[in-house]
Amino acid sequence: xxxxxxxxxxxxxxxxxxxxxxxxxxxxxxxxxxxxxxxxxxxxxxxxxxxxxxxxxxxxxxxxxxxxxxxxxxxxxxxxxxxxxxxxxxxxxxxxxxxxxxxxxxxxxxxxxxxxxxxxxxxxxxxxxxxxxxxxxxxxxxxxxxxxxxxxxxxxxxxxxxxxxxxxxxxxxxxxxxxxxxxxxxxxxxxxxxxxxxxxxxxxxxxxxxxxxxxxxxxxxxxxxxxxxxxxxxxxxxxxxxxxxxxxxxxxxx
Amino acid sequence: xxxxxxxxxxxxxxxxxxxxxxxxxxxxxxxxxxxxxxxxxxxxxxxxxxxxxxxxxxxxxxxxxxxxxxxxxxxxxxxxxxxxxxxxxxxxxxxxxxxxxxxxxxxxxxxxxxxxxxxxxxxxxxxxxxxxxxxxxxxxxxxxxxxxxxxxxxxxxxxxxxxxxxxxxxxxxxxxxxxxxxxxxxxxxxxxxxxxxxxxxxxxxxxxxxxxxxxxxxxxxxxxxxxxxxxxxxxxxxxxxxxxxxxxxxxxx
Amino acid sequence: xxxxxxxxxxxxxxxxxxxxxxxxxxxxxxxxxxxxxxxxxxxxxxxxxxxxxxxxxxxxxxxxxxxxxxxxxxxxxxxxxxxxxxxxxxxxxxxxxxxxxxxxxxxxxxxxxxxxxxxxxxxxxxxxxxxxxxxxxxxxxxxxxxxxxxxxxxxxxxxxxxxxxxxxxxxxxxxxxxxxxxxxxxxxxxxxxxxxxxxxxxxxxxxxxxxxxxxxxxxxxxxxxxxxxxxxxxxxxxxxxxxxxxxxxxxxxxxxxxxxxxxxxxxxxxxxx
Numbered sequence: 194x195x196x197x198x199x200x201x202x203x204x205x206x207x208x209x210x211x212x213x214x215x216x217x218x219x220x221x222x223x224x225x226x227x228x229x230x231x232x233x234x235x236x237x238x239x240x241x242x243x244x245x246x247x248x249x250x251x252x253x254x255x256x257x258x259x260x261x262x263x264x265x266x267x268x269x270x271x272x273x274x275x276x277x278x279x280x281x282x283x284x285x286x287x288x289x290x291x292x293x294x295x296x297x298x299x300x301x302x303x304x305x306x307x308x309x310x311x312x313x314x315x316x317x318x319x320x321x322x323x324x325x326x327x328x329x330x331x332x333x334x335x336x337x338x339x340x341x342x343x344x345x346x347x348x349x350x351x352x353x354x355x356x357x358x359x360x361x362x363x364x365x366x367x368x369x370x371x372x373x374x375x376x377x378x379x380x381x382x383x384x385x386x387x388x389x390x391x392x393x394x395x396x397x398x399x400x401x402x403x404x405x406x407x408x409x410x411x412x413x414x415x416x417x418x419x420x421x422x423x424x425x426x427x428x429x430x431x432x433x434x435x436x437x438x439x440x441x442x443x444x445x446x447x
Numbered sequence: 448x449x450x451x452x453x454x455x456x457x458x459x460x461x462x463x464x465x466x467x468x469x470x471x472x473x474x475x476x477x478x479x480x481x482x483x484x485x486x487x488x489x490x491x492x493x494x495x496x497x498x499x500x501x502x503x504x505x506x507x508x509x510x511x512x513x514x515x516x517x518x519x520x521x522x523x524x525x526x527x528x529x530x531x532x533x534x535x536x537x538x539x540x541x542x543x544x545x546x547x548x549x550x551x552x553x554x555x556x557x558x559x560x561x562x563x564x565x566x567x568x569x570x571x572x573x574x575x576x577x578x579x580x581x582x583x584x585x586x587x588x589x590x591x592x593x594x595x596x597x598x599x600x601x602x603x604x605x606x607x608x609x610x611x612x613x614x615x616x617x618x619x620x621x622x623x624x625x626x627x628x629x630x631x632x633x634x635x636x637x638x639x640x641x642x643x644x645x646x647x648x649x650x651x652x653x654x655x656x657x658x659x660x661x662x663x664x665x666x667x668x669x670x671x672x673x674x675x676x677x678x679x680x681x682x683x684x685x686x687x688x689x690x691x692x693x694x695x696x697x698x699x700x
Numbered sequence: 701x702x703x704x705x706x707x708x709x710x711x712x713x714x715x716x717x718x719x720x721x722x723x724x725x726x727x728x729x730x731x732x733x734x735x736x737x738x739x740x741x742x743x744x745x746x747x748x749x750x751x752x753x754x755x756x757x758x759x760x761x762x763x764x765x766x767x768x769x770x771x772x773x774x775x776x777x778x779x780x781x782x783x784x785x786x787x788x789x790x791x792x793x794x795x796x797x798x799x800x801x802x803x804x805x806x807x808x809x810x811x812x813x814x815x816x817x818x819x820x821x822x823x824x825x826x827x828x829x830x831x832x833x834x835x836x837x838x839x840x841x842x843x844x845x846x847x848x849x850x851x852x853x854x855x856x857x858x859x860x861x862x863x864x865x866x867x868x869x870x871x872x873x874x875x876x877x878x879x880x881x882x883x884x885x886x887x888x889x890x891x892x893x894x895x896x897x898x899x900x901x902x903x904x905x906x907x908x909x910x911x912x913x914x915x916x917x918x919x920x921x922x923x924x925x926x927x928x929x930x931x932x933x934x935x936x937x938x939x940x941x942x943x944x945x946x947x948x949x950x951x952x953x954x955x956x957x958x959x960x961x962x963x964x965x966x967x968x969x970x971x972x973x
Contacts, residue, residue, distance in 0.1 A: 199540050199541050200540070200541065200542075200543065200544030200545070201544070202541055203541050203542055203545050204544075204545050204548070225560075225563065225564065278455075281455040281456075281458065281459060282455065282458045282459050282462045283459065283462060284455075284456075284459045285456075285459035285460055285462070285463045286459065286462055286463045286466055288681075289463065289677070289681075290677070292677045292678075292680035292681035292684060293673060293676060293677035293680065294635070294638055294639050294642060294676055294677075294680055295639075296639050296642045296643055296646075296654075297642060297657065297672070297673045297676040297677070298673065299646070299658075300646075300657045300658045300660065300661030300662075300669055300672075301483070301661065301669055301670075301673065303658075303661050303662075304483055304661045304664065304666065304669065305483045376551065379553065380553035380554075380555070383553050383555060383556050384553065384555040384556075384639075384643060387555050387556070387558060387559070387643070387647070388555075388643055388646045388647060388658075389646070389658070395555075395556070398556060398559045399559060401559065402559035402560075402562050402563055405563070407560075407563050410559045410560055410563060411560070413556075414552070414556055414557065414559075414560060417552070417553065417556050418548065418549075418551060418552045418556075421551035421552065421553065422548070422551050425551060596804050598799060598801060598804040598805045599804070599805065599807070601773055601791070601797070601799075601805075602797075602805055604773070604790070604791045605771065605772075605773075605791040605792070605793065605795070605796065605797055605870075606793055606818065606819060606822035606870065607791070607792065607793055607822060608822055612821075612822070616807075616818065616821070617807070620807070620809045620810075621807075621809075623809070695809075697808055697809045697810075697811075697850040697852065698808070698852070
């Protein structure tokens with residue numbers, strides 16, 4: 194993402210004013226720290242490994258949850274995409290579960306698994322399941338009907354049909370859903386850590402806040418934002434590289 | 448094919464009832480541990496108890512109040528700011544990169560900042576909800592304004608519409624689909640943040656109720672709370688979609 | 701196959717005395733430096749009040765650009781456009797534009813009546829008076845029975861008529877039409893041609909009509925200005941002396957009509973019809 198010169202003016206001006214205001218002692222409250230202190234604190238956290246450890250923990254839970262959620266989401270999405278009947282029959286049940294906010298499941302996961310990775314992975318999996326399922330269902334429905342006929346004509350058994358034809362054909366659109374799920378996984382993981390789970394970046398935030406360390410709070414916040422941006426940017430790059438050549442080729446074919 | 452629709456809907460009702468029935472059987476047989484997952488019977492019983500409980504309705508209304516305050520306030524502000532931003536290419540040039548930096552930020556991650564600023568109180572809760580909900584509305588509006596049909600801008604220039612008229616009569620209506628997209632997201636975010644802040648601040652509310660229930664091993668209360676939150680999510684979303692369908696009814700021709 | 705450029709004596713095309721719109725030695729360039737492209741070169745013409753002027757040329761000759769310059773949507777690189785003597789620097793309600801892509805020039809969220817109303821609102825016509833004006837205009841363009849419909853529910857021809865009604869609601873002195881019937885089928889096109897001819901005759905509005913269809917240009921115009929491409933220049937101006945009101949069959953079979961067609965056909969590239 195190219196940030197043009199003009200785009201930097203505003204944030205830089207804000208940072209500058211903030212720094213000057215804090216240093217000049219005009220605003221006596223220390224509760225919000227200032228850019229140079231935040232930078233310093235962030236650097237400290239990176240150097241002493243605390244930031245990396247927390248990042249590993251958060252990413253571990255996020256990735257684990259996303260893998261599970263996306264896996265089941267794709268399976269169910271493919272099933273619903275192939276069988277409209279199944280989708281219609283299950284519609285009411287899925288629509289009853291979907292509106293439950295993933296955060297509402299945090300206490301349940303806590304009850305069952307106690308603190309640690311497992312409860313976080315479960316909540317993340319629930320959150321990631323839905324977007325992947327919906328996108329996969331749509332992608333499978335949108336597959337060029339000719340391809341499906343070819344698959345049937347070649348007498349592929351179901352599993353082969355899925356792996357050789359359906360999945361590759363649906364992959365471009367599914368990948369967009371996976372990108373979304375990746376962002377969600379990070380957000381939900383951090384949320385779980387902020388509310389209850391004493392691991393990872395979210396926990397780092399809470400500890401810093403309870404210790405009244407505003408510089409660390411902002412350092413963690415900026416780091417989390419950076420990770421989110423990085424994750425999305427990398428996945429976007431991958432998407433463009435793998436699917437950019439054909440783009441949505443399943444739609445170009447029709 | 449007029450019979451098919453209702454038949455399928457009926458079929459899905461049956462499927463749902465079957466699943467609930469299986470849940471009940473599993474619970475009775477002990478296959479599903481009652482300590483974690485109360486059966487449908489206990490959940491229903493708890494729900495009806497709550498229906499008559501004044502405490503429950505207090506918590507319920509608190510959560511709803513926060514959610515709506517944040518959502519409504521943030522939406523109006525977000526749309527207004529988005530309109531101002533969206534209608535000025537110069538402002539956009541300067542501010543869009545900053546917006547793109549804020550966009551991926553998890554709304555819950557800013558909670559500690561607000562706690563530091565405002566403390567663990569109601570003001571913090573409302574500020575967090577508003578802050579989290581404002582961005583989807585704002586970004587949706589900006590995107591809508593960016594994609595206004597250029598031909599319509601020309602028409603407004605020819606008709607010599609004032610800037611305000613152009614925004615109100617052309618850009619805003621044209622952006623409504625994108626704005627509603629943003630509003631739906633803002634609604635989801637406001638519910639999530641209401642629950643999260645309640646869990647953290649211990650303020651009276653459904654979020655606080657369920658975390659308390661988990662810590663006290665009251666699984667039926669916990670489940671009932673999850674059901675209620677799911678219902679809130681469903682109803683609010685359905686209402687918003689209804690409104691959206693009505694406002695955008697010109698699209699379905 | 702291009703004909704020799706027929707240079708009109710300055711007095712003929714540019715008599716500015718009672719010209720409602722005068723284009724004076726206008727040139728238009730896009731791009732910069734090495735990628736500079738000359739779109740229009742030394743265009744001069746004058747449109748008289750109540751005149752129906754057709755501008756015809758092959759696709760890409762710059763006629764749409766010329767129209768947009770006349771409307772004030774673009775600014776000339778050299779030369780000027782004058783409306784009633786004043787230089788045109790920006791668009792104006794008096795210079796109504798009927799676009800070819802009618803769907804994109806209408807407000808899809810407003811119904812037929814409210815789309816027309818937009819022009820009245822812009823003119824600050826009091827609310828109480830708007831209804832009658834809308835009714836009158838819709839009746840004129842034949843959309844009276846579709847008052848409550850939304851643009852997406854209308855056919856292409858009806859949408860274009862709606863745009864015309866909205867433009868008429870501006871009470872413009874000049875109606876600039878940019879290939880307005882290009883996206884419509886032949887029969888609708890013929891109907892709308894006659895409607896436009898009738899409307900302009902009734903209201904006395906000056907019309908500048910851009911098209912790539914030679915027969916349409918001759919059929920509708922009092923004068924046909926033929927353009928050639930690369931860069932866009934006026935190649936010939938032909939006065940059309942055909943009786944009004946025009947008739948789709950009789951006029952098109954008139955010997956003079958065919959003569960005009962021949963004369964102008966030779967000026968257009970062979971693929972330019």
